[in-house]
Amino acid sequence: MNKLSSLCALLVTGVLVAPAMAAPPAPAVAAVATGCAAKQQNVQAQIAVAKANGNQNQVDGLNTALREIQTNCTDNSLRKEREGKVLDAKREVSKRQSDLDKAMKKGDSEKINKRKDKLAESRKELQEAMDELDK
Numbered sequence: 222m223n224k225l226s227s228l229c230a231l232l233v234t235g236v237l238v239a240p241a242m243a244a245p246p247a248p249a250v251a252a253v254a255t256g257c258a259a260k261q262q263n264v265q266a267q268i269a270v271a272k273a274n275g276n277q278n279q280v281d282g283l284n285t286a287l288r289e290i291q292t293n294c295t296d297n298s299l300r301k302e303r304e305g306k307v308l309d310a311k312r313e314v315s316k317r318q319s320d321l322d323k324a325m326k327k328g329d330s331e332k333i334n335k336r337k338d339k340l341a342e343s344r345k346e347l348q349e350a351m352d353e354l355d356k
Contacts, residue, residue, distance in 0.1 A: 256296035259356050264290060303353050310347035317343045 254262050264287045271279040321336035 255356060256299050257290060257294035260290050260294060260299070261287065300354070303350070306350040307347070307354060310343065310350045313343045314340070314347050 253259075264283055268280055268283045268287070271277075271283060317336065317340040321333065321340050324332040324336045
């Protein structure tokens, strides 16, 4: 095998293997955690990845975040926080829709396109906030 094909094989192997090494596999038959338990599991998974990569500063920061979750997080407070984000996102969508309506009345195609893009972005953020409610 020449050097170029060895390098290509190494690169392909690295591309295929690296994602598998990036996160520990999920258990095959695990209950889906929600609320604070899900937040804890997420941080614990990030800690495992940071440890595997030898990133002690990140491990330390994540351990601090985990302690904060364990100390302060309640499912009710988390739900209220997420509901607040949904409400804020709904307000933003409403504002962007109003801005688009005004631009359409004026007939400025450049502003209309900009307002459409901003409205689409706000709707995406709203959907993401609504998706978080169930986690």
